[in-house]
Amino acid sequence: MMLPETWAQVRLTDVCELNPRLLPEDRLSDDSPVTFVPMSAVNESAGVIDKPEERTFGEVAKGYTSFRERDVLFAKVTPCMENGKAAVAGQLVNGLGFGSTEFHVLRPRPAVLPEFVFGFVRQQAFRDRAASAFIGTGGLQRVPPEFLARVKLPLPALPEQQRIVNVLQQAEALSQVNERRRHLDQVIKAALDQLVLDRDQGEWVQLGSLVDTRYGTSISADATAASGVPVLRIPNVMGGEVDTTDMKYVELTQAELGRLRLTAADVLIVRSNGNPEYVGRSAPITEDVCQSLMVYASYLIRLRTDGVRLLPEYLSAFLNSAYGRAAMRNAIRTTAGQSNLSAENLAKVRLPVPDIEAQKRFRQLWLQVREIRRLVTQSEQAAIALRSALSIDALSGDLTAQWREDHSDALAEAALSRDQLLRERGAKIAIDTTSIAPSTVQVDLTVRPARHWLLDELSDFQRQVLVAFTAYSHTVGEPLLVEDPDVFARFCDDTAVTERLQAFGDSQGNRIRRTLSQLAALGLIAKVTLSKIDQETGERDYLKAFRPLREDEFTRLADAQALRKASAPNTGGEGS
Structure with missing residues (x-):
């Protein structure tokens, strides 16, 4: 299917300069103030720089990423990229900014609006594709610049870009989730302030006298849910509480399980990461988390409290508070770009110790706030799904179809101007955007027409998994239960799968599972939940599964669009 007639398809680097260098004429005197943006200054929920700092040019001119007004910052490192850390730079001191080296910088040229580029790279589907291109290992995986250089962007004329940007910004403004979260954070901060400020620093005691410490396992988390036990990693504790939505599994001996099993007396703290902002982040192990056997990985330290003091x-x-960050500042060491917090140095950190009854009251408040946060998160997830659907519709041309018809003459003229700008830069413009599956795809892939162009943007591994999955599903005639170890193992061992993926090496099970989730997020396959009865216990469980799209199916995004239209009041006003 074609994109709208006045749209073009170009490479992102045809309309943006990627990671531009600081030009000699942009340099300032060493004592001139500039804006500084560490990774933590970018709000991933709102997509804005909400905590900028001010430094002198001499402090940051070397060793940091430079950018100017209206540049688009895109986090390249995990988990910041997956979380959506991106922003359009603005209100920079002296018009110049510097920030973390973990940002890619996109400098839009005249044919594209910065906010349009921002909306494109903030899409969940785009981030899923970027994650599939990660290079590196462990906690230091990054999106390489080559990925951004080959990405293709559906590009309307400037007036339609502005229309799309306006609609997406209005949708974003309707969300009040950040304000609710800030309010909850203030509740915890006020309660903590009361406990900390009531005690003179001379009464603070060393942490080592209050807890037992132990490092986690360094064994690779490549087991399955059937053969291993859940292992908590850095992404599971970054938010101040344990998040078990993305778990890995590890096989350990009984002796190791006994040493590393987590209890409700424990706190996990990040001890090593390439981003110093992450080191020292912690989360308590609550009763609901430790109901099942669970261990932790080597980049974490377990602090076991006695429950009495x-x-x-x-x-x-x-x-996690400003008090704690200040107390740990001298305990964190940085070597070769890696920040580390040893158990020995952590034990020397001093903290106030309120009486146990005061701590119990604080715990009760903390648990209540956590439950409210969960409700807020659930409502935000529903809002994100609708905004994601809106974004896909906007960036495929569906959203502005009527508006485009009403402004056809002006858009045709603007499209000619855009094409002239692109040709002056030697860009290859694809006006006829009929998307044909690559020659390696031999099966019929039924996808939503407006999103069919995504097939060309898949990585080789994603494409081969999609083809193998589609062929396998047509053969077996039922959804693939990826959470059933036996069913998933049969899929991974099937000839149709192994032949497609043999070039990528052995033991690709976890990568295949992640790729299927990415394809579902892109709307190229469907994710469903199926019930399964345990033959031994008779208990019913609900497992995640994937299936190919049906002939008459337009994916969940079209369903969301229909839901919006059905629930919208019929005002008889102007369409979008």
């Missing part, structure tokens, strides 16, 4: 919820809240 110190409670984990208070300890974690203190470590």
